[in-house]
Amino acid sequence: MGESKRDKSLGIKTTGLREWKDRRDQYNRYEATPYKALDRLFKYHKLSKDDKVVDFGCGKGRVSFYIHNRFQIPVTGIEANPITYEEALDNKRTYILKANHISAPINFQYGLAEHYQIDYDDSCFYFFNPFSVEIFKKVVTNILFSVADSKRTIHLILFYPLPEFKRYLEQHTPFEMINKIKMPLTSDKYNKFLVYRLQEDI
Numbered sequence: 001m002g003e004s005k006r007d008k009s010l011g012i013k014t015t016g017l018r019e020w021k022d023r024r025d026q027y028n029r030y031e032a033t034p035y036k037a038l039d040r041l042f043k044y045h046k047l048s049k050d051d052k053v054v055d056f057g058c059g060k061g062r063v064s065f066y067i068h069n070r071f072q073i074p075v076t077g078i079e080a081n082p083i084t085y086e087e088a089l090d091n092k093r094t095y096i097l098k099a100n101h102i103s104a105p106i107n108f109q110y111g112l113a114e115h116y117q118i119d120y121d122d123s124c125f126y127f128f129n130p131f132s133v134e135i136f137k138k139v140v141t142n143i144l145f146s147v148a149d150s151k152r153t154i155h156l157i158l159f160y161p162l163p164e165f166k167r168y169l170e171q172h173t174p175f176e177m178i179n180k181i182k183m184p185l186t187s188d189k190y191n192k193f194l195v196y197r198l199q200e201d202i
């Protein structure tokens, strides 16, 4: 099934690209994670019913809707582009007509990922190349402060991880890589997911 058909089955519209007019050096364009990639990620990495997911730079919300629909867990999407954010809200209106049997909340917040106040039960953080590594460091620092205040096991999922992101996590943070999920039939070495875990001390 193509991307538009998958969208249609969720009652959403998430295809296309949107470039930033300014801030291009720090903030990356909108482009959704392919459904085939999400299918592959969650074949090998399962979310638990107790997880609460944050998609940093959620765009029109594809990953948020996909996870909410498949795992029926709370999801929050953060988006800094006002037009894209409005499209995520439009999608939510049409999505809930199809998903009103799911009681877990799905929410979108307009704003910068680096300003998002991490919730003490947020446990899984998704990044598809939303911004520069400098901003990524700020977001990860916020996550680490939150875990220091409220101990818990958390995961980071990176799609299309560029070397500087991987280097930062592995050399400057306590996260350990627990899974590498490559896309089949591609010669693009970045076309993969990396899953990192920070385990609560027992």
Ligand SMILES: C[S@@+](CC[C@H](N)C(=O)[O-])C[C@H]1O[C@@H](n2cnc3c(N)ncnc32)[C@H](O)[C@@H]1O
Residues within 6 Å of the ligand: 026, 027, 028, 029, 030, 031, 032, 033, 055, 056, 057, 058, 059, 060, 061, 062, 063, 078, 079, 080, 081, 084, 111, 112, 113, 114, 127, 128, 129, 130, 131, 135
């Ligand atoms: C590559 S898209 C990923 C969309 C979605 N996560 C997915 O995988 O389908 C990155 C998104 O991050 C947004 N973005 C860029 N910088 C941001 C920031 N500082 N805070 C929040 N969103 C940001 C962009 O506007 C864009 O919609």
